[in-house]
Amino acid sequence: MVVAQVSSPEVADAGARFLAEVGAKTAGVSRLEMCIQCGSCGGSCPSADAMDHTPRGLFALIRAGERDEVLHSNTPWMCLSCYHCVVRCPQDILITDVMYALKVIAEEEHTYPNNVAPDFAGVFVGQARRFGRSWEMGLTARHYLRHYILRLPRMTPMALGLFRHGRIGLLPHQIHQKKQLQAILRRADELERAR
Amino acid sequence: MTNYLYYPGCSMEGSGRSYRESLEGICEPLGITFEEINDWNCCGATEYVSLSTTPAYAMIARNLAIAAGEKKGTEPLVAACSACYLNLAKTDHYMGQQPALNARINDALGAGGLHYDPGTIKVRHLLEVILNDVGLDKVKAAVKKPLTGLKVAPYLGCMVPRPDVDGAYTNHEQPNDLDRLLRALGADVVDYPLKTECCGGHMTQVAPKVGLELIRRLVAEAEKREAVMMVTVCPMCQINIDAYQGEMNAMFHTHYKMPIVFFTQLMAVAFGVEPGKAGVGREYTNAKKTLVQALKAAPELTLAAAGVAPAARKPRPDKRALPMPRMADSEVEE
The missing domain is CATH 1.10.1060.10 (Alpha-helical ferredoxin)
Known part of the structure; x- marks a missing residue:
């Protein structure tokens, strides 16, 4: 049709x-x-x-x-x-x-209809590139402060619950070979741009 | 002891900690060992592939390259998290399918002194390994405390049965894998038609209304089917349904209190591990009470473990209630 x-x-x-x-x-x-x-x-x-x-x-x-x-x-x-x-x-x-x-x-x-999802992906990836691991605490804290201030009152007890149950750490886990990972990703960025 | 390479994934060290703890409890009874690959990195979940293609796949491929270097024989790489499993399997699959992508990824890996030939590593999900390599007979034999009478909803989620790049599943929408495993533990597995529906993934973070509605559907259906807890294979599903159930209740003015645990936790408990040691109790909606009650309520525990008592059967409905032709009970028993 x-x-x-x-x-x-x-x-x-x-x-x-x-x-x-x-x-x-x-x-x-x-x-x-x-x-x-x-x-x-x-x-x-x-x-x-x-x-x-x-x-x-x-x-x-x-x-x-x-x-x-x-x-x-x-x-x-x-x-x-x-x-x-x-x-x-x-x-x-x-x-x-x-x-x-x-x-x-x-x-x-930059044609996305709103920036919540792109921001979330950007922060997630930025942290994963930097540490080699995702950082649940840093990601959610930053994301909620930026986009969901109004959800924070309900989220705070939830975050405390995560701490209490030992399910979230304050600091990010990091890999040893961060430099190697970052070299790989820099080269991958170049290749992606050149496509 | 069969050895497997193992990719834990980031959640196993944080929000999905109980998955890891319970996994430790089931390896020995099942006769398998997992060797964590050295210095693995995040798979990027569904986020990196939405941002940029080559870097996303290169980041995943670094893990495959490491695994290929540590492989001693033909052992596969096992992931327990659904998203990690799919990302690793997909990367291997697409690198084999698309020479241009393979060339770009290996060019990037070269910058870190690594290389990966697609097809070197077979990526598999934990559940599939337990079902196909270990087998249900061995699982049944390891059960010390059958979960008799525990009504559970088997929730497999999306990314294990779909898109199924390796063709491990014949049924992508209603597979009975998790049902069979839980039944082998003695649990009363309810019919749960939403078993592979989506929990919304990152939608709780980027579009809460969409995500919370998906969670509501899943929890409401489990409740309707009279399940006392949901059982999952994925850390993302677990935290969505567990941690966001409160926000979902507030949004829809509902009062659900549906615990959700990992299938490995129920395995560990059935194998005789203390629920607390299997990470039970780390949920928001506590599963411990329900689980302990169910264990206490099962009268034929020891007898069944010794293989003496038959597994409990559902009481047959009253004959007068069903206007259907039925076999006589004596024929059925035979």
């Missing part, structure tokens, strides 16, 4: 270009061009209610070359990585990885 609307060569070109771009950004073999618009993905999605486009709708927009609309959509950010759609997709499209690819592009171009 949507394919039929793509009539002008310019639109078709833009669609093909964006489709290729997303495919190239996807870690596995995306097979996104094989989408038959059946809607199994959206129908399987536990968070579809919160999305502005269902995955199927988003893939139609990609083919139509609606790059801006897609990259400003909250759909990839509402993806839970539950892989329900992936195992149900009759065309074996790596939908979750396509969502990751769209998030990566939106991160690069």
Whole structure:
């Protein structure tokens, strides 16, 4: 149906270009061009209610070359990585990885609809790169102070509970070979930029 | 003793501590040992892959390279956390599938003096190792205190049965793996159709309304099925359902108090480990009381452990209640 609307060569070109771009950004073999618009993905999605486009709708927009609309959509950010759609997709499209690819592009171009999830990922990754391990305490403290001040009153007893049960430490665990890890990641950054 | 390489993952040292503690309690009875790989790093969870592709996969691949260097024979790398397991398995899988990605990752690893050839390490999840390598017979034989009458909801979560890059699961949505294991411990496993539905992952942190609704569905269903506790294989599922249940209750004006424990904790307890030593009691919604009550309430404990008493059966419904053709009891017994 949507394919039929793509009539002008310019639109078709833009669609093909964006489709290729997303495919190239996807870690596995995306097979996104094989989408038959059946809607199994959206129908399987536990968070579809919160999305502005269902995955199927988003893939139609990609083919139509609606790059801006897609990259400003909250759909990839509402993806839970539950892989329900992936195992149900009759065309074996790596939908979750396509969502990751769209998030990566939106991160690069700062087109995400709000900054809560990108911030959370940024802080998580920053700490993991620095220490070699994730740091639950530092991550949640910073995240709640920045984005969820109003949730803090309820979260404080929870954090105290975590301490009481010995489930959270104040200081981060760290790996020994931090320099090695950071050298690997710096090189990986260069390679990612050069793509 | 079968030896496995072991990748614990960050949560095992923090919020998922009881998972690690209980894992220590089940190795010996099962005849397996886990050798933690040296100086492993965070797998990036679902966060790094949302930020940047090559660095995310290079960070995961460092662990695979370390494991490959420490491997003595054909032993696989076992992860207990679902997200760690999937990240490691996926990286190996995609590196084998995509030569360009493989080249970029190995170029990056080279900057740290490491290299990884895809396919060198087989990544497996703890539950699958226990079911397929150890086997339920051995699990049953190790049970000293059967969890008779303990009604549990088996909650597997997403990332172990899906996307299943290695094809270990024939059923991605209603697998009975965890059910079978818990039944082998003597527990009364309720039918829990949401067993592979999502707990929301990081949604409690980035979109609380979405995350809390997913938690509500899971807890409400477990309660409806009359389970007294949920059992999970994933530290993320555990902390979401455990620590955020209070916030969820406040949001939906509900009063659920559903404990959730790791399957290894129930294994350890059934194998005779003190619940406290298996990390039971570290939950917000305390599972200890429920568990201890269940252990006390099971009258045929010692007899069953000695293999004398038959496992408790559900009482058969009154014949008059079911307008269905049924076999005579004598035929069934035979």
